[in-house]
Amino acid sequence: MQKNNLGNINFCDISSLLSPKQLKSQFPLTYVDQLFIEETQNIIINIIQKKDPRLLIICGPCSIHDVNAAFDYAKKLKSLSLELQDQLYIVMRVYLEKPRTTIGWKGLINDPYIDGSCDIQSGLKIARQLLLQLIKIKLPVATEILNPNVPQYIGDLFSWVAIGARTTESQIHREIASSFQSVIGFKNSTHGDIDHAINAIRAASMSHNYISIDQSGQVCSLHTKGNTNSHIILRGGIQPNYYPENIICCEKKITEIGLPITLMIDCSHGNSNKDYHRQIDVAQSILNQIKLGNHSIIGLMMESYIYPGNQIVDLTHTSSIKMQYGVSITDACIDWDSTERLLRCLHKELKPFLSTRLKRV
Numbered sequence: 001m002q003k004n005n006l007g008n009i010n011f012c013d014i015s016s017l018l019s020p021k022q023l024k025s026q027f028p029l030t031y032v033d034q035l036f037i038e039e040t041q042n043i044i045i046n047i048i049q050k051k052d053p054r055l056l057i058i059c060g061p062c063s064i065h066d067v068n069a070a071f072d073y074a075k076k077l078k079s080l081s082l083e084l085q086d087q088l089y090i091v092m093r094v095y096l097e098k099p100r101t102t103i104g105w106k107g108l109i110n111d112p113y114i115d116g117s118c119d120i121q122s123g124l125k126i127a128r129q130l131l132l133q134l135i136k137i138k139l140p141v142a143t144e145i146l147n148p149n150v151p152q153y154i155g156d157l158f159s160w161v162a163i164g165a166r167t168t169e170s171q172i173h174r175e176i177a178s179s180f181q182s183v184i185g186f187k188n189s190t191h192g193d194i195d196h197a198i199n200a201i202r203a204a205s206m207s208h209n210y211i212s213i214d215q216s217g218q219v220c221s222l223h224t225k226g227n228t229n230s231h232i233i234l235r236g237g238i239q240p241n242y243y244p245e246n247i248i249c250c251e252k253k254i255t256e257i258g259l260p261i262t263l264m265i266d267c268s269h270g271n272s273n274k275d276y277h278r279q280i281d282v283a284q285s286i287l288n289q290i291k292l293g294n295h296s297i298i299g300l301m302m303e304s305y306i307y308p309g310n311q312i313v314d315l316t317h318t319s320s321i322k323m324q325y326g327v328s329i330t331d332a333c334i335d336w337d338s339t340e341r342l343l344r345c346l347h348k349e350l351k352p353f354l355s356t357r358l359k360r361v
Contacts, residue, residue: 017121019217020152027128029156033135040140040159043089044183045229048262048298053354056299058142058160059339060093062331064108067130069326073306076336078139084347087354091160092139096127097146098330099166105315105329109150116315124153131157148172149213158182165190165235168200177204179224185233185264192237192270194250201230201259231262233301236270242282244289251296264299268331276303276332280342287349295357308335
């Protein structure tokens with residue numbers, strides 16, 4: 001640890017980190033993989049613009065804590081995605097930062113060894129290496145952006161990005177969203193308000209200037225172009241908001257301000273009332289709504305892992321706890337078998353309906 005004379009600033013230590021450029025030189029993105037990412041970004045843009053009729057599926061663990069289990073899950077998801085790709089476009093959820101309502105483990109980047117040591121430099125290396133391994137098997141990846149500087153290290157690797165319920169109102173996250181080439185999904189607030197997400201979409205579509213770091217780690221001013229490829233994610237709040245009446249209300253608000261009517265439904269969080277089993281009920285409801293003629297829902301998010309549920313980790317006693325393999329240590333997930341059955345059901349049941357939702361030119 002580098003000790004500093006910090007005066008009245010309330011810090012204990014400051015540790016230098018490697019720069020984004022240094023990380024990328026250690027774990028480079030090849031030209032072939034870059035082309036793959038650009039292709040997947042364009043596919044998702046076409047889905048939200050309703051030029052591609054497939055349903056977008058963002059599926060994976062609540063958060064990544066074990067890279068070996070994550071890669072095992074990824075291989076299963078990749079195999080299934082190849083089978084179902086004519087109707088479903090599947091992207092793996094690879095969440096590397098964990099927003100907390102109060103306290104707790106903050107994710108792979110912040111605390112990769114799950115022991116409170118917060119070795120962020122190792123976390124950045126582990127995260128980038130894992131993402132590149134997933135891209136090597138041609139599996140597109142998605143994440144939620146939390147720390148404003150993290151995109152400089154790994155933002156080049158994602159095909160789809162979310163801004164979470166706690167940060168959709170944040171000006172800096174709207175500015176960051178304006179810099180991305182990938183599609184951005186904004187979640188409604190934790191209480192269920194969708195106006196914040198609508199305002200965020202409008203803000204992110206505009207050009208911004210903000211303080212950040214460049215690839216050398218130097219503090220700089222960034223000037224963004226704006227990102228017009230955004231959509232709302234309905235994740236529930238105090239009450240679920242995936243029911244037909246909620247969808248119609250959201251469509252009306254979006255129409256009134258002239259934004260494209262594109263919605264994604266998060267099957268977890270407030271929509272499942274924090275009961276991971278109910279994710280399947282939410283997905284079934286969306287399936288029925290699409291079959292009955294809904295054209296605004298372009299995708300689903302699901303929290304899924306190898307085994308069901310979750311396990312609680314006490315950061316002060318991790319050395320004495322044997323964690324279960326393939327089980328979430330944050331939000332509870334449905335297991336792989338349930339995930340496979342659900343995705344196969346969506347593929348089969350939606351086949352006669354999705355092609356009718358293409359945008360008429």
